Amino acid sequence: MQTMGLSRLVLVNPQRYPDADAYAMAAGASSILDAARIAASLDEALAGAALAIGLSARPREFAGTVLPVRAAMHEAMRYVASGEVALVFGTEMSGLSNAELSRCQVVATIPAVPDLGSLNLAAAVQVAAYELRVAAHGDAVWTAPAFEPATQDEIERLFAQGERALIALDFLRPAQPKRLLARLRRLFSRARLEKEEVNILRGILARIEERVEAGWRKP
Amino acid sequence: MQTMGLSRLVLVNPQRYPDADAYAMAAGASSILDAARIAASLDEALAGAALAIGLSARPREFAGTVLPVRAAMHEAMRYVASGEVALVFGTEMSGLSNAELSRCQVVATIPAVPDLGSLNLAAAVQVAAYELRVAAHGDAVWTAPAFEPATQDEIERLFAQGERALIALDFLRPAQPKRLLARLRRLFSRARLEKEEVNILRGILARIEERVEAGWRKP
Numbered sequence: 001m002q003t004m005g006l007s008r009l010v011l012v013n014p015q016r017y018p019d020a021d022a023y024a025m026a027a028g029a030s031s032i033l034d035a036a037r038i039a040a041s042l043d044e045a046l047a048g049a050a051l052a053i054g055l056s057a058r059p060r061e062f063a064g065t066v067l068p069v070r071a072a073m074h075e076a077m078r079y080v081a082s083g084e085v086a087l088v089f090g091t092e093m094s095g096l097s098n099a100e101l102s103r104c105q106v107v108a109t110i111p112a113v114p115d116l117g118s119l120n121l122a123a124a125v126q127v128a129a130y131e132l133r134v135a136a137h138g139d140a141v142w143t144a145p146a147f148e149p150a151t152q153d154e155i156e157r158l159f160a161q162g163e164r165a166l167i168a169l170d171f172l173r174p175a176q177p178k179r180l181l182a183r184l185r186r187l188f189s190r191a192r193l194e195k196e197e198v199n200i201l202r203g204i205l206a207r208i209e210e211r212v213e214a215g216w217r218k219p
Numbered sequence: 220m221q222t223m224g225l226s227r228l229v230l231v232n233p234q235r236y237p238d239a240d241a242y243a244m245a246a247g248a249s250s251i252l253d254a255a256r257i258a259a260s261l262d263e264a265l266a267g268a269a270l271a272i273g274l275s276a277r278p279r280e281f282a283g284t285v286l287p288v289r290a291a292m293h294e295a296m297r298y299v300a301s302g303e304v305a306l307v308f309g310t311e312m313s314g315l316s317n318a319e320l321s322r323c324q325v326v327a328t329i330p331a332v333p334d335l336g337s338l339n340l341a342a343a344v345q346v347a348a349y350e351l352r353v354a355a356h357g358d359a360v361w362t363a364p365a366f367e368p369a370t371q372d373e374i375e376r377l378f379a380q381g382e383r384a385l386i387a388l389d390f391l392r393p394a395q396p397k398r399l400l401a402r403l404r405r406l407f408s409r410a411r412l413e414k415e416e417v418n419i420l421r422g423i424l425a426r427i428e429e430r431v432e433a434g435w436r437k438p
Contacts, residue, residue, distance in 0.1 A: 002332070002335055003331045003332055003338055003342075004331060004332065005331075027339070028335075028336055059361040064363060065363070066360065066361065066362055067360075068358035068359070109360035111349070111352055111356065111357075111358045111359070111360055112222045112223060112352070113221070113223065113224045116221055116222050116247075117222065117247055118222070119222055122341070122342070123341070127345060130346050133330055133331070133332075134289070134330055137330065138330075139287035139288075139289055140330070141286075141329075141330055142278040142328060144278075144279070144280075144283060144284070144285045144326070
C-alpha cells in the first residue's frame with residue numbers, strides 16, 4: 001500500500017489487532033498499521049464511501065458491473081474527485097461473500113488462468129494498488145541517463161572507417177556485394193549510437209588499421 | 220506464477236533447495252518448485268534466452284533501455300514468437316547488482332511512490348507476471364450472467380405507470396415542471412433496466428396504485 005501511495009487501511013472485525021506478525025511483515029510501512037481504522041462490520045467500514053469496488057475472482061450470479069481490475073481502477077479515478085472510493089477485499093481463505101459483494105457497485109477481477117484458484121490476498125492487493133497507481137499517475141518511471149547521441153555525419157565517418165578496416169583485414173572484399181555492410185548498418189542503427197560510443201569504436205578501428213599496417217607484429 | 224500462467228522457474232545459486240518453507244508458501248503450486256531449474260550463475264540461467272528483462276526500482280547509470288513494466292511485458296511478447304524471454308529478479312535484500320543488470324537488454328520498473336523503497340520480491344514478481352498475462356491474453360475476465368434487457372417500449376410503459384403512481388401519491392403535481400421525472404429517467408437509464416426488473420418495479424407501482432385507491436387501508 002505504502003509503496004503504491006495508499007495510506008488508509010480499514011480492518012473489518014480483525015481477529016487480532018494490533019498484531020506483532022503484521023508489524024514484522026510491514027517492514028517500513030508500520031505507520032499504515034498504526035493508523036488503521038477498525039470497523040465492526042463491512043457496512044460500518046463503507047459508510048462514507050461513494051463507490052465500493054470489491055475484488056473477486058469467482059463469477060457470481062448477481063454481480064452487477066464486473067470489470068477487469070485495470071478498468072475498475074480507472075472507474076475509481078473517475079469517482080475520487082467527488083467522493084471516497086473503497087477497495088474491498090475478502091479474507092485469505094474465502095474472499096468476499098455474496099452478501100459482502102452486494103455492498104459493492106463494481107466487482108473487479110484480476111485476469112488469471114481459469115480454474116487455477118485465485119491469488120492470495122497480498123498479491124491481489126498488490127495488483128489492485130499497482131493498477132490504481134498507474135490509473136492515477138500514469139506509468140512514467142525513471143529514465144536512463146541521457147548520453148549525447150551521435151550525429152549522422154559522425155556515424156557515416158564511423159561506417160567509412162569500418163569499411164576500410166574490414167577491407168584491410170581482408171574480411172570484406174570491395175568487389176563483392178556489400179550485404180555485410182548493410183547488416184552492420186542495421187545493427188548500429190538499431191542501437192542508436194552515442195557520441196562516446198562512436199569514439200570508442202573508431203579508436204578500436206584505428207588500432208586495427210595500425211596493427212594491419214604493422215604486419216600484426218607486437219609493437 | 221502459476222495463477223498468472225507461468226511455469227518455468229530458474230533459481231540462481233539458491234541458499235536452500237528444496238526448501239520446506241518454500242513448499243509451505245507455494246500452496247497449490249508446488250509443481251513449479253518441483254520443476255525449478257538450478258543454475259550456478261546468472262549467465263548459466265540466461266544462456267538460452269533471447270531477451271532478458273531485469274526488474275529494478277533504482278536508476279542506474281548504464282541501464283540502457285528502461286521501460287515501465289507494462290511496456291516491458293509488451294516488449295517481451297514481441298520476442299516470444301522467436302525466442303525465449305527471461306524475467307530476471309534480484310534478491311529480496313538488494314535487488315539486481317549492476318553486473319547482473321548488465322546482462323539484461325531491458326530494465327523494467329514498476330511505477331511507485333518515489334523514495335519509499337521498493338516492492339518486496341513476491342510483490343514485484345506478482346506485478347510483472349500480471350502484466351505479462353495481460354499483455355499475452357488481454358484482460359478479459361468473467362462477465363456477470365446476462366439477464367435479458369428490457370426494451371424501450373417496456374421501459375416507456377414503466378415510466379408512464381410510474382408517473383401515474385407518483386401523481387396518485389400526490390408526490391408529483393402534473394401542472395409543475397417535470398424535473399423529477401427527468402431525474403428518475405436519468406437514474407434508470409444509467410442502470411440499464413432488465414426485463415425482470417421492469418416487471419418487479421411495475422408490480423410495486425401497481426400495488427401502490429391499488430393501495431392509494433383503497434385509501435391505504437389494509438386489505
